[in-house]
Amino acid sequence: MRVKAAPVLDSDAIVDDPRTRIIVCCGAGGVGKTTTAAALGLRAAERGRTVVVLTVDPARRLAQSMGLTQLDNVPRRVEGVEGPGELHAMMLDMKRTFDEIIEAHADPERAQQILTNPFYQSLSSSFSGTQEYMAMEKLGQLRRSDEWDLIIVDTPPSRSALDFLDAPERLGRFLDGRFIRLLTAPAKAGGRSAFKLLNAGFGIVAGAMTKVLGAHVLKDIQTFVSALDAVFGGFRQRADQTYRLLQAPGTAFLVVAAPERDAMREASYFVERLAEERMPLAGLVVNRVHRTTATTLSAARSAAAAEELEARGEHELTAAVLRLHSGRMQLAARESREQEHFISAHPTVPVTQVPAMPEDVHDLDGLRQIGELLAQGPRGARVAG
Amino acid sequence: MSARDTDWDGVRLHVVTGKGGTGKTTVAAALALALAAERRKVLLVEVEGRQGIAQVFDIPPLPYEERKIAVAPEGGDVHALAVDPEEAMLEYLEMFYGMRRAGKALTKLGVVDFATTIAPGLRDVLVTGKTSEAVRRRGKNGRRVYDAVVLDAPPTGRITRFLNVTSEVAGLARLGPIKNHADMVRGVVASPETRVHFVTLLEEMPVQETLDGIAELKEARLRPGGIFINMTRPPMFPKTILDAAGKGRFDVGELTLGLKAAGLADGNDAPALAESLAEALAAEVADHARRTSLERRERRTLAGPGLPRYELPLLADGVDLTGLYELAEAMRAQGVA
Numbered sequence: 001m002r003v004k005a006a007p008v009l010d011s012d013a014i015v016d017d018p019r020t021r022i023i024v025c026c027g028a029g030g031v032g033k034t035t036t037a038a039a040l041g042l043r044a045a046e047r048g049r050t051v052v053v054l055t056v057d058p059a060r061r062l063a064q065s066m067g068l069t070q071l072d073n074v075p076r077r078v079e080g081v082e083g084p085g086e087l088h089a090m091m092l093d094m095k096r097t098f099d100e101i102i103e104a105h106a107d108p109e110r111a112q113q114i115l116t117n118p119f120y121q122s123l124s125s126s127f128s129g130t131q132e133y134m135a136m137e138k139l140g141q142l143r144r145s146d147e148w149d150l151i152i153v154d155t156p157p158s159r160s161a162l163d164f165l166d167a168p169e170r171l172g173r174f175l176d177g178r179f180i181r182l183l184t185a186p187a188k189a190g191g192r193s194a195f196k197l198l199n200a201g202f203g204i205v206a207g208a209m210t211k212v213l214g215a216h217v218l219k220d221i222q223t224f225v226s227a228l229d230a231v232f233g234g235f236r237q238r239a240d241q242t243y244r245l246l247q248a249p250g251t252a253f254l255v256v257a258a259p260e261r262d263a264m265r266e267a268s269y270f271v272e273r274l275a276e277e278r279m280p281l282a283g284l285v286v287n288r289v290h291r292t293t294a295t296t297l298s299a300a301r302s303a304a305a306a307e308e309l310e311a312r313g314e315h316e317l318t319a320a321v322l323r324l325h326s327g328r329m330q331l332a333a334r335e336s337r338e339q340e341h342f343i344s345a346h347p348t349v350p351v352t353q354v355p356a357m358p359e360d361v362h363d364l365d366g367l368r369q370i371g372e373l374l375a376q377g378p379r380g381a382r383v384a385g
Numbered sequence: 386m387s388a389r390d391t392d393w394d395g396v397r398l399h400v401v402t403g404k405g406g407t408g409k410t411t412v413a414a415a416l417a418l419a420l421a422a423e424r425r426k427v428l429l430v431e432v433e434g435r436q437g438i439a440q441v442f443d444i445p446p447l448p449y450e451e452r453k454i455a456v457a458p459e460g461g462d463v464h465a466l467a468v469d470p471e472e473a474m475l476e477y478l479e480m481f482y483g484m485r486r487a488g489k490a491l492t493k494l495g496v497v498d499f500a501t502t503i504a505p506g507l508r509d510v511l512v513t514g515k516t517s518e519a520v521r522r523r524g525k526n527g528r529r530v531y532d533a534v535v536l537d538a539p540p541t542g543r544i545t546r547f548l549n550v551t552s553e554v555a556g557l558a559r560l561g562p563i564k565n566h567a568d569m570v571r572g573v574v575a576s577p578e579t580r581v582h583f584v585t586l587l588e589e590m591p592v593q594e595t596l597d598g599i600a601e602l603k604e605a606r607l608r609p610g611g612i613f614i615n616m617t618r619p620p621m622f623p624k625t626i627l628d629a630a631g632k633g634r635f636d637v638g639e640l641t642l643g644l645k646a647a648g649l650a651d652g653n654d655a656p657a658l659a660e661s662l663a664e665a666l667a668a669e670v671a672d673h674a675r676r677t678s679l680e681r682r683e684r685r686t687l688a689g690p691g692l693p694r695y696e697l698p699l700l701a702d703g704v705d706l707t708g709l710y711e712l713a714e715a716m717r718a719q720g721v722a
Contacts, residue, residue: 217563309646
């Protein structure tokens, strides 16, 4: 059942290294990214780091497991951490984060103008793109504040796991782009219609936009962008900054997966994409791995013995136990195969596994246990199964 | 079209949602097969650009074009469509305004990119709009082209926002064409012909998300459909045995005897071998017992909302085409279609 020769991911070495300042947990939805982030955060704190975990997943249970009644946009200290470090946790409130950027950079009047703009209001509370952008923005803020020596962040449950890399760039590109420049022209030209000043090609486009969106939408966007533009220079520049922060050597990307086809496939995409973007990949965490204790008894032999007992009408209980074992061995074999596909394609990526737990994590002890299993690597998973 | 005696007669749009990892796409695909059985025509739509349908049916990636991908039990066709928001936007421009060329120009300026990825709700209006159009489409004979449309929708956490398009675009467009389009979508999505089904596993987080999702949906005055409990396993032991095993009182002695009888502990050190094997297997039974009792609790929780519940078996060999048909049959046997 051993997953064939992949290097072992040593999570303790990563969290113990003072040069590690940011850990990003990414991967498909439903693979336990948030739990991994929290468990790693607790482990790092108990090993002496001052940690903040930034989550975008509003799972109440996770907040409860850290003894917090709620998670919000302000880091809260988690009680019950054993050892020298500190653990703080917070949940991204994207609208609040966006509002804060505006408030911090604009004079009160202009801030008010932006905050009440209908276009801004939808943009700042929408799920598409803004969440990813704000998660990265928050990460940048936390890093610049220098209050924590380790920031652990999980990525938004996007349509595609890659969105958080693309969205800031996309938002920046659009807001700094030609189209927006043209749209904001009237504000700069003293309120005259931009469209009269522009060439015929753009006239067609503007006409189309007005038809499709309606004139007032265009106007809202214009007001919003010109107000924002005057406030601080360039969304794109900010997006670029965050992007460079992610490429810096103090950042470690952990790809989180479950031993299932879709999740492993997504993990592969992720690893390739991170390499393309020259983002520092630390390794792969495979959650929810099913392990058996009686590895000497194969699935086939177990099933055959069960069949034999059933045919003889003897030892009904033993037959059922053997059936159960056979099923578990099959599942373990299938999970190993799914992981081997990944390992064959990415033989140098360090891997660790966390066994499937019968129950979800409810408290710090549960998180602590996951942190230990993470640190033990694939061998730990085998024993604990 | 004659009515069948099933739980969802008269439903034209089946929206399938679920937490990531619960098998949402697989269930949507099997549901499409089940609904298409007995010479019906069903369209299966995906909207997240993941090519999930192509993967479960093991076919090449789908273009933005409706095409037949499978034949249902006892005749019937499943067609599929992967909605691409950019294409949907260009199509929308062309269909309503005859502006293919302007669409191209908009693409160049990054407007389409903006509209489909960043503008709040616009992307959702475009993809639900395309789906609603397919639901309402009629052929020359005046009949609906599709007997049913199955939508492989975004995950539970996003589903209400996704479907609640009118309020999503409210900030963006209070009047005008986008608003009208959103109103058309709302008409379809909020009609009694539409139901939202939830896919879950018997685990705490997906079950909790299902309950939260149902509550949110009702608050937005949309209609929940059924709960599909995926990847269930048949009971392997009587409850008394599981209760004992859960409390660490499993009869290892009896198991040791059984293993010897089955010839699994032969040779010189047979007694020791049988005993250690029995211990290891007993640990597996105890683990299984804990899971089973958790599953029982989650099953009770799922009964709370009072929606129809369907159980779908865990496919031993993973999801393949055979598995999809197996799930479709399980759905039909339980009155889903």
